Amino acid sequence: MKKITKIDGNKGTSIIKPKLRVAAYCRVSTDSDEQLVSLEAQKSHYETYIKANPEWEYVGLYYDEGISGTKKENRSELLRMLSDCESKKIDLIITKSISRFARNTTDCLEMVRKLLDLGIYIYFEKENINTQSMESELMLSILSGLAESESISISENNKWAVQRRFQNGTFKISYPPFGYDNIDGQMVVNPEQAEIVKYIFAEVLSGKGTQKVADDLNQMGIPTKRGARWTATTIRGILKNEKYTGDAILQKTYTDSRFNKRTNYGEKNKYLIENHHEAIISHEVFEAVEAALNQRAKEKGIEKRNDKYQNRYSFSGKIICSECGSTFKRRIHSSGTRKYVAWCCSKHLKQITECSMQFIRDEDIKTAFVTMINKLIFGRKLILQPLLDALRGMSNSDNLSRIQELEKQIEKNAEQRELLVKLMAKGYLEPALFNRENNELQMEADNYMGQKEALIHALNGELSKVQEVSNLIKFTNKAEMINTFSEQIFNDYVEKIIVFSRVEIGFVLKCGITLRERM
Incomplete structure (x- = not known):
């Protein structure tokens, strides 16, 4: 007869499951005494709530005081929490509601998706939503949209209250000016x-x-x-x-x-x-x-509410340093008893060690421009016509056919989503499956629309360049060689000037080409 002996396992060597590192986030919109009391209550609640769970490890509380929730960039503690998430210091975040977390649909979904990619989940107490177990983002999208609408409504109510205080003279200036x-x-x-x-x-x-x-x-x-x-x-x-x-x-x-x-x-x-x-x-x-x-x-020549240099000088705001990317400022220099106009890199003026680009003379820029325009007039058939032909080739059949193909795919996608809604209405689909399939189709549609918009933008850009080249060809066909700088011609055809050195600059034309000239 077989003899069977039971060998007990060593319970002392069992694997201990690590605790879930949990943080909480809370926020109040104003810094009034009542709201700060509410903030203290939230802080106390979350600390007690998290520490009461034996499977959780309390890793901290992040809170913003007196900060609007409409934009995440305005909340330093929220941004610090997201940074700690990227550093793998947090596994789960608990917050009161979607509206406390974000009142902007785009920000809310963006942060949720980012945290999901990091393997970090959020639990919204009021809505009882845990992003770990959500079948789709549809419900979160709807609720965060409602939170955004609520934020707009609250904002309008606050504006109305402020307007009333404006009208009756009871508005208080919370942060008075210097003095x-x-x-x-x-x-x-x-x-x-x-x-x-x-x-x-x-x-x-x-x-x-x-x-x-x-x-x-x-x-x-x-x-x-x-x-x-x-x-x-x-x-x-x-x-x-x-x-x-x-x-x-x-x-x-x-x-x-x-x-x-x-x-x-x-x-x-x-x-x-x-x-x-x-x-x-x-x-x-x-x-x-x-x-x-x-x-x-x-x-x-400064006009109110217009660009500061709009009516001052042709080159103002248009000369760019190739070394640091800063714009050049107009200065008056002296050489003995003679004064002349020069253009200097603004960063070089502020801190010489940060940019070594030296000044260039105004008269040298104008001479270089005259030379460049005369070259275009003389060699228009060798330079401009081939450019026009190339641009026309880029802006025709390929992009247009791709746009038409995308439009067909967008139409097909819309039909599929419409069919999905009908099946859901008749009870043939489970809500979880509907949400998953609908989200996939929506993401596909967004992708198609993004590609279409990019192609249309590129096509419009190329067509705009075609028009600019055509205008330049018309000008050079009729124009004679120029002897002096023309502000009108410069403004019509030049977008900006790039300074490569004290002896070489580039004129970036509105048609997209850059022509270098030595000075």
């Missing part, structure tokens, strides 16, 4: 900073430029309100701020439907409150400075 402090919701003069404000206005009235005033303040070691260095832009901001006269114009900026901050040029109502607070500068001084700035701008 003022916020004490119990009121703007109160800061004596030390007020003296600097008076100094700025007096210096500009005496004839100094904004950059010179900024340089002087930096040399004196006086910081801005945020502790940074002074710039010409900062000085201009102070000189144009009516709050230094004791008045306050409200709603000088607004937030658009995509949550981007815009300057209000009349799109929204503005509200002027006179004698809102104690003045630092009289109205007379403020208006005198404004008149001086407007006069200097007029002399330099």
